[in-house]
Amino acid sequence: MSYKDKVITLEQALAMVKTDDVIVTGLGAAEAKLFMDNIHTIADRVRNVTITNCLSMANGEFLKEEYKxxxxxxxxxxxxxxxxxxKNGNISFIPNHLHLAGWKRLDHVKPNIYVGSASMPDEHGFISLSCSNTYESQxxxxAAVVILEINPNYPRTFGDVExxxxxxxYLMETDYAVPSIPDVPSNGKDAKIGEYIAEHIHDGDTLQLGIGGxxxxxxxxxxxxKDLGIHTEMMTSGMVDLIEAGVITGKKKTLHKGKHVAxxxxxxxxLYDFINNNPSVMILNGKYVNDPAIIGLNDNMxxxxTALEVDLTGQVCSESIGHIQFSGTGGQADTAIGAQNAKNGRSFIALYSTAMVRNPETGEKEEVSKIVPFLKPGAIVSLSRNDVDMVVTEYGIAHLRGTNVRERxxxxxxxxxxDFREQLTKEAHELGLLYDK
Structure with a gap:
């Protein structure tokens, strides 16, 4: 078939969806925005269609209770x-480590339709998956049917995305802006935590960073x-600033030397302008990039x-508030374990020491400690205490590698x-975690 023969309309794409179908779309900006923003329009003729997504950026019309x-x-x-x-009852979380998310899902169910975003074809007919290959190529x-929303606004990236x-x-020709996220300004607590961590980062280190303050x-x-490198699940705007400042060069990397890997x-x-047609940026399959064994091949990783709360033995909850899912494990365990596999590798879990939480009895917000005797009932352990290296708040760094429970x-x-240290000490004694000598 020629290129022209593969081009279809939104209506034709939606007409392919049938009751009981399984649809997978791309992660974040790789999501098929036009398709997902309009899939609710076929709700009257389909039932039990499963949409699998990750860090969705769509407008969410199909999430309304009336379409459940x-x-x-x-x-x-x-x-x-x-x-x-x-709360609508038709949404569920897929527990996963990011590098195995696609592979394990495929072991459970195959998609009838994959629909995602991509760049326009080049002169040789090659399309770039552009902003993500976390699980997309898998x-x-x-998938039985593959539909790509090709878009002139999407960057053409390199790696294994071609x-x-x-x-x-099928191809859908679109022209919407690449979904973006705002730069989150840092506050005083962020700056202090950043300073503590920066003291432990040396010239030539390779970094994995996330998003947020x-x-x-x-x-x-x-x-x-000088000469920092990048091997990260997520390429961020802050990394571009460091590359342009000459801080990140990748010259000292032991894996993919000189390349920015994500x-x-x-x-x-x-960010999107920087990665467009830029051979220094490699967008590689998540099964490879986030594999702890691969991450560990980067010396000085x-x-x-970041985390939501940490208990006194070092268990890290980064994805739920009690039993309620808030985000996801993502690549936290992948990267924390991978970094510690590396020669001279280090792993940091950062969080504020406190949070403002509404008291269910009074309705008033009150300050609570995010370092706790034990995690909230039902809280998900995103990173096992066995895999925690260093924990950082605005009050310092706790080095936990190799320590016993009392030391932790x-x-x-x-x-x-x-304000909470005396109470935490008292509770640790009451729980039998600490004993007076």
Missing amino acids: HSFNIDGWFFSPPLRKAF MINE IHYRDVD IPNAVAAALKDK TFALGNQK VSIN ILRLIAIAHP
Whole structure:
């Protein structure tokens, strides 16, 4: 079939969806925005269609309660629209480590349709999957029908994201802006945490960073470093700033020397402009990039992740508030373990010492410690205490590698907010975790 023969309309694409179908779409900016923004329009003729997504950026119309009998949503990583609609009863989370998310899902169920975004074909007919190959190419290889929304606004990236248009069943020509996320400004707490972590990052280290105020503060604190590298699940806007400042060069990397390696990109337009037609950026399959064994091949690897709460033995909850799913494990365990596999590798879990939480009895917000005697009932352990290296708050760093439980308790209490340290010590005694000598 020629290129022209493969081009279809939105209406033709939606007409392919049948009752009981399983649909997979891309992660973040790789989501098929036009298709997903309009799939609710076929709700009256389908039932039990399962949509599998990850960090969805769509407008969420199909998430409304009125469509719950037409669509089920299975998410690898919850975004705000999924959290808001969770009460409808047709949304469920897929527990996963990011590097195995696609492979394990395919072992369970094959997609009838894969639909995602991509760049326009080049002069040779090759399309780039553009902003993500976390699981996308795996799904494309297994889906009964593959539909790509090709878009002139999407960056043409390199790595293992190239696919010829002849190997795609259908193409939809679109022209929407690449979904972006705002730069989160850092506050005083972020800056202090960033400074603590920066002290442990050396010239020539290779980094994995996420998004948000704390990672942005870490990036800002690295401006005086030299020849840093990137091996990360997510390519961010802050990384581009460091590359342009000459801080990140990749010259000292032991794996993919001189290349900025990621499995997806999500950020601002500056990021998308930077990765477009840029051979220094490699968007590689998530099964490879996030494999702890591969990450460990980077000497001097540093992993920086955030958490919602940490208990006194070192268990890390990063994805739920009690039993309610908030986000996802993502690549936290992948990268934390992978970094510690590396020669001279280090892993950081960062969080504020406190949070403002509404008291269910009074309705008033009150400050609570995020370092706790034990996690909230039902809380998900995103990172086992066996795999925690260093925990950071605005009050310092607790080095937990190789420590016993007593040592962990004392070190974590030392970086808790001063207002809660006495109470945490008392509770640790009452629970039998600490004993007076």
